[in-house]
Amino acid sequence: MSAPNLKELPGFPGNEEGPVFSEPWEAQAFALTVAMHEKGLFEWADWAQTLGAVIAADKSGRSYYELWLEALETLITENSVLGTEEVSARKTAWREAVQRTPHGQPIVLAGSSGQQ
Amino acid sequence: MSTSKSSEHSHSHSHWSDMELRVKTLESLLVEKGYVDPKALDVIVETYETKVGPRNGAMVVAKAWSDPDYLERLRQDTTAAIAELGFIGRQGEHMRIVENQPGVHNMVVCTLCSCYPWSVLGLPPVWYKSAPYRSRAVSEPRAVLSEFGLELGEDTKIAVWDSTAEMRYLVIPQRPVDTDNWDETRLAELVTRDSMIGTGLPLSASEISA
Known part of the structure; x- marks a missing residue:
């Protein structure tokens, strides 16, 4: 099983130890994404691309994981x-x-x- | 067995944010269709939560252990004393400490609502939100603690605190022995999440000095 490369993700909020979440739902959204990737439902590169597009299109300054969730809904x-x-x-x-x-x-x- | 319990739920119904609703929506559908194994989700969250837990609560406990004035301020106004360290919860989140003592052990429960003080304790463990944990923690806390590997003598009373939207509890465990000259940073390393919920004890000095 290949661990997802978090560094491929644009603007990923984390430190040297891993991701940083500010609320539990963010961790749930993160875990869903990683689990779907591990299940082979999408390539990590596709995920990075979808997330990047959502972030680029955002004009309302939403939080990183709000955009993450929208990207996940889009990809699904x-x-x-x-x-x-x-x-x-x-x-x-x-x-x-x-x-x-x-x-x-x-x-x-x-x-x-x-x-x- | 002596079990005290406070349960004043003044909110008429539960509340989830739009984000929480959307995540729960995806999760429930993906699990139902077999795309995602809930156990795999638990593993992923647990793997990361050990890294991302803010450890703020551990700093609060370590300071309470080493600074009697701070402990007194925690007793008087827990929320304000925690805020002194720069840890601010969501609006309206009131915290209160409950102190373990020889013969008295405290544990905290809540349910699916957002009653977990995650700004202080990091992410809640998956089991914490389960209905069996909540109901059994209240009805047979000694058995539940035993399943967590925490065997308390019959002479130790267990106080169960029911966390609500208005009041959340932080257990201040007893300071481990042989830590007399330790500074707060080192003491904080002994404080586990479970010890602040009351389902575990802090690490012993020998467990981290190795």
């Missing part, structure tokens, strides 16, 4: 790993699940087997 739908409609439907389902879940309870999707 462009490569037809997931469809845009199912992504949008799932996001709505999660939003509703969060809203109906009292603070302190595990958040689960309606109809999911993990529902309590």
